[in-house]
Amino acid sequence: MSIGILTSGGDCPGLNAVIRAAVFTGIKLHDMEFVGFRNGWKGVVDGDIMPLARPQVMGISKQGGTILGTSRTNPFEGGGAERVAEVMEQNGIEALIAIGGEGTLAAAKRLTDAGIKIVGVPKTIDNDLSATDYTFGFDTAVQIATDAMDRLRTTGDSHGRCMIAEVMGRHVGWIALHSGMAAGAHAILIPEQKTSIEQICEWAESARDRGRAPLIAVAEGFKLDTMDDAHSERGLDAFGRPRLGGIGDQLAPEIEARTGIETRSTTLGHIQRGGTPTAYDRVLATRYGMAAIDSIRAGHWGRMVALRGTQIVHVPFEDALGRLKVVPQSRYDEAAVLFG
Numbered sequence: 001m002s003i004g005i006l007t008s009g010g011d012c013p014g015l016n017a018v019i020r021a022a023v024f025t026g027i028k029l030h031d032m033e034f035v036g037f038r039n040g041w042k043g044v045v046d047g048d049i050m051p052l053a054r055p056q057v058m059g060i061s062k063q064g065g066t067i068l069g070t071s072r073t074n075p076f077e078g079g080g081a082e083r084v085a086e087v088m089e090q091n092g093i094e095a096l097i098a099i100g101g102e103g104t105l106a107a108a109k110r111l112t113d114a115g116i117k118i119v120g121v122p123k124t125i126d127n128d129l130s131a132t133d134y135t136f137g138f139d140t141a142v143q144i145a146t147d148a149m150d151r152l153r154t155t156g157d158s159h160g161r162c163m164i165a166e167v168m169g170r171h172v173g174w175i176a177l178h179s180g181m182a183a184g185a186h187a188i189l190i191p192e193q194k195t196s197i198e199q200i201c202e203w204a205e206s207a208r209d210r211g212r213a214p215l216i217a218v219a220e221g222f223k224l225d226t227m228d229d230a231h232s233e234r235g236l237d238a239f240g241r242p243r244l245g246g247i248g249d250q251l252a253p254e255i256e257a258r259t260g261i262e263t264r265s266t267t268l269g270h271i272q273r274g275g276t277p278t279a280y281d282r283v284l285a286t287r288y289g290m291a292a293i294d295s296i297r298a299g300h301w302g303r304m305v306a307l308r309g310t311q312i313v314h315v316p317f318e319d320a321l322g323r324l325k326v327v328p329q330s331r332y333d334e335a336a337v338l339f340g
């Protein structure tokens with residue numbers, strides 16, 4: 001049996017570990033063969049294929065990014081299910097493993113509904129996919145953000161400054177919540193919780209009054225209670241999504257003017273998505289890659305692998321689509337006890 005693998009959407013540490021585990025397991029246990037599609041759905045509709053055997057995947061689980069490349073191409077704008085079926089047939093490929101976020105899986109669902117055999121593997125550093133407890137890449141992003149905040153604290157402490165660390169999180173605040181808790185931030189600002197500038201300044205002043213240099217973790221998608229949309233000053237990306245980033249720089253002068261505490265902001269940006277995955281993410285990604293082969297063997301088309309507690313399960317694509325896994329009020333309230 002010959003399987004095609006693609007990675008689609010934003011990259012994420014651990015993608016290569018999924019690819020390696022799927023290829024090794026499929027070859028070792030089931031005599032499968034693999035090819036890679038370059039650059040997500042673009043490679044599928046263009047028939048842009050690369051070999052994927054042991055030599056291509058050995059040693060890659062510690063490597064960031066994706067050896068296959070990625071894109072945000074919509075397969076339905078390049079011929080849709082008919083074209084995908086044609087490319088698969090021309091290359092003797094029976095099934096696909098699609099590794100991606102909710103957009104990639106939405107495309108995969110439509111293709112599966114049209115008869116293409118696809119299993120999915122969820123990825124995103126944002127950890128915002130429903131139906132799985134964790135996505136790989138999240139732990140790495142949290143670790144990078146935590147390291148950065150630890151560093152911001154020592155320089156902030158030395159100068160008595162308020163330091164703002166802006167992390168990714170377009171719609172949800174999981175990275176900000178976890179890294180902010182880990183680093184002991186005095187305020188954590190997330191997209192799910194609009195907050196007033198007065199409240200943020202109160203937290204900063206309370207930390208300062210106890211002799212601490214305030215540390216504020218903010219997700220790029222955070223909105224003040226006076227804002228309708230997330231801060232975006234760099235237009236739209238090629239797919240019409242606002243380019244986020246810069247809310248920390250917007251907040252810093254406001255906080256400084258209102259509190260008199262010198263305030264500096266650092267935006268971590270894509271540093272959070274690059275480089276070596278943590279051991280946790282490598283293990284999760286490896287288990288997902290192995291489970292994707294189980295899905296194929298069982299003919300679980302239209303399902304993605306997911307983590308429930310410590311178990312890997314197989315859930316329908318639709319369970320992961322349509323609604324994001326947001327930070328629940330209880331998790332925010334728990335963290336907020338220690339703000340200020």
Ligand SMILES: Nc1ncnc2c1ncn2[C@@H]1O[C@H](COP(=O)(O)OP(=O)(O)OP(=O)(O)O)[C@@H](O)[C@H]1O
Pocket residue numbers: 008009010011071072073074075076100101102103104105106107110123124125239
């Ligand atoms: N409902 C859909 N039907 C067909 N194609 C879709 C659909 N939704 C998204 N896509 C295509 O899938 C691509 C990948 O989706 P998206 O850019 O959201 O990345 P993702 O896989 O969700 O990863 P992330 O958003 O975490 O980077 C989109 O750019 C779009 O071309």
Ligand SMILES: O=P(O)(O)OC[C@H]1O[C@](O)(CO)[C@@H](O)[C@@H]1O
Pocket residue numbers: 010124125126168169170220237244273
């Ligand atoms: O790399 P790009 O395409 O600018 O996408 C950035 C977005 O991707 C994510 O990292 C993952 O969805 C978001 O947190 C962020 O807003």
Ligand SMILES: [Mg+2]
Pocket residue numbers: 009101102103104
């Ligand atoms: Mg998406």
